[in-house]
Amino acid sequence: xxxxxxxxxxxxxxxxxxxxxxxxxxxxxxxxxxxxxxxxxxxxxxxxxxxxxxxxxxxxxxxxxxxxxxxxxxxxxxxxxxxxxxxxxxxxxxxxxxxxxxxx
Numbered sequence: 091x092x093x094x095x096x097x098x099x100x101x102x103x104x105x106x107x108x109x110x111x112x113x114x115x116x117x118x119x120x121x122x123x124x125x126x127x128x129x130x131x132x133x134x135x136x137x138x139x140x141x142x143x144x145x146x147x148x149x150x151x152x153x154x155x156x157x158x159x160x161x162x163x164x165x166x167x168x169x170x171x172x173x174x175x176x177x178x179x180x181x182x183x184x185x186x187x188x189x190x191x192x193x194x
Contacts, residue, residue, distance in 0.1 A: 118166070120173040127165070127172050128154075135161045140183055155181050 162181030
């Protein structure tokens with residue numbers, strides 16, 4: 091589980107690094123914070139959280155994934171707003187690797 095968290099954190103950093111600058115001309119979709127957003131992701135897309143982390147500025151980063159369809163959503167939120175920064179298809183969860191093993 092520890093390796094899955096590290097992998098998902100890496101995915102979040104990579105997605106944020108390469109996609110957020112591209113969004114400079116297109117702001118992420120933000121709404122006032124309401125946990126109903128999370129329920130809607132499940133009801134509409136079958137997505138549930140596979141990663142949650144806290145950024146250095148206190149923002150909460152979450153990745154929601156439907157492992158059957160591959161749809162995913164990356165949310166960044168604080169106490170006031172929740173923003174959908176990236177969503178798409180082709181997402182998949184990876185099994186954690188054993189310590190010292192290499193991905194084949």
